[in-house]
Amino acid sequence: MASQKCDLIIYGSSILTQDNNRSQISNGAIAVTGNKISDVGTKADIDLRWNSPKTLDAGNSILMPGMINSHTHVPMTLMRGVADDLPLLTWLHDYIFPIESGLSKDLVELGSQLGCAEMIAGGTTAFLDGYMYEEAVGKAVDESGIKAVLGEGFFEFPSPFFKTAKQAWETIEELHEHFFSHDRITTSVTPHAVFTTTPDQLIESMELAEKLNVLWQIHCAESRAETELTLKKFSKKPIEILRDNGLLTPRTRIHHCVDVTEQEIELISSNKTMISHNPQSNLKLGSGICPLTKLISADITVGLGTDGAASNNDLNMFEEMRTASLLQKGILQDPTAIPAQIALDLATVNGALFLGLTDTGTLKPGMRADITAIDMDKLHLKPVYNPLSHIVYSATAQDVKLTICDGKILYENGKHFSCDVETISHEAEKAVKWALNRLKKQ
Ligand SMILES: [Zn+2]
Incomplete structure (x- = not known):
């Protein structure tokens, strides 16, 4: 069977799909076409079913819904x-x-x-x-x-x-x-x-x-x-x-x-x-x-x-x-x-x-590609018995290594692609003086 074409395939060591069965997949992959998820499965199955000009290997990480x-x-x-x-x-x-x-x-x-x-x-x-x-x-x-x-x-x-x-x-x-x-x-x-x-x-x-x-x-x-x-x-x-x-x-x-x-x-x-x-x-x-x-x-x-x-x-x-x-x-x-x-x-x-959104919150075909990946190569996330346990009881926001919204990579390995964080941080520090002045004036 010839494989189908998609825009992006993301790989991770496990996936928390949050589908109706709350399925977890080991050595998983997600195929994305445009702003939607086309397929979710094991790496072997997705590689067989899909080919993409772009792949993103999130390595030892948990992929889950944004x-x-x-x-x-x-x-x-x-x-x-x-x-x-x-x-x-x-x-x-x-x-x-x-x-x-x-x-x-x-x-x-x-x-x-x-x-x-x-x-x-x-x-x-x-x-x-x-x-x-x-x-x-x-x-x-x-x-x-x-x-x-x-x-x-x-x-x-x-x-x-x-x-x-x-x-x-x-x-x-x-x-x-x-x-x-x-x-x-x-x-x-x-x-x-x-x-x-x-x-x-x-x-x-x-x-x-x-x-x-x-x-x-x-x-x-x-x-x-x-x-x-x-x-x-x-x-x-x-x-x-x-x-x-x-x-x-x-x-x-x-x-x-x-x-x-x-x-x-x-x-x-x-x-x-x-x-x-x-x-x-x-x-x-x-x-x-x-x-x-x-x-x-x-x-x-x-x-x-x-x-x-x-x-x-x-x-x-x-x-x-x-x-x-x-x-x-x-x-x-x-x-x-x-x-x-x-x-x-x-x-x-x-x-x-x-939020009244029917097409996000779950990783399954037809949903928008809103995905995040958590880096499992951290000491506080070792060893792994159950990825779900680590997400709720051990992981922090700083362990996020990848964020994709509507099929677009917004953040990867500490780097933002859609936000000018240097300017934002600089301007936010300047706003402190403005706010303190307002408090002094009252
Ligand atoms: Zn409130």
Whole structure:
């Protein structure tokens, strides 16, 4: 049988396909044509079935789907480490808000370039964002070669960014039109939280999400403090506000869900609403611990996110997988809670569902070629009994040796091909002075 032609064949010592059977392949290969995977199998089978003008031998490495960050504010990389170890409201009002209210489109773009470069180097190929000036975020995403669902955030009107609801809706629609035919970028409707908006705004914004047929994402039930604020303002809990206004829907994406009751979990499940789990951000901000095991038992699709780099302080999905698993084992005093396979599912298959992407998160024919390779020639990854175990319990973002998104090699052996990391790093250091000046002026 004559072999077929493809554009690229990638070899690795093992493959975690994340297909329906969660198959692992030893001495594997992936054939890529254009931006899609044509075939996945053993090296011997792929060499027999395919020929390619280009091959890439990732050597002793694990090939797996590019990871999907279900919740971040990518421009916040510029505020990484500006203030830590503070009560949430002090942190927000004395540091984050004064800096954010002076942000320009250029700075948002710079922070996004930095975040995209960091995610690519850490094996992440898609993320769900929420911030201001999302068109500038989209520009950085477009140039870096990564994928994103953008979300132009809004608070109660007037805000520093939108005087009226009309202005916000127009900006969201323009953003949607701007990226409508983009291959790697979609958009969402992104109210900040129930306590920073009004129920009417939430309802109107959901109507907009329905009209545009996009996701509707919101921070909700992030902490006990948020619940108390919401109770004080509306005499209802955050999830009750979503329920009473018809906002728990299959297009709704809730970030955090730390302070929820069993009845609320049932409600979220029966409405097929999805949840993003952000363990390191929840821990660092002292928000509490999300009942991840209960969410999964209730059949809720849960994605995994880093949240912004100001509250994490990185965009490292390996750390999130490990923390998600260890946290549940610890609080439940149950070492069987969130096993490695579930942790990897959160970061891949579930992440794709969370972002509304049907063609990524899995390595199988017909899916987009979003692939990362982890270098197994590291001391902390020796010896190998089970590649899956190392990915969740031993590997770090620095072990990523290759990242491919939509069939394009974006990163290999420490080198970026789509991001000018020298300029980005230099400009990011310059932004420190700008940010500190803003804090001095207040
Ligand atoms: Zn957030």
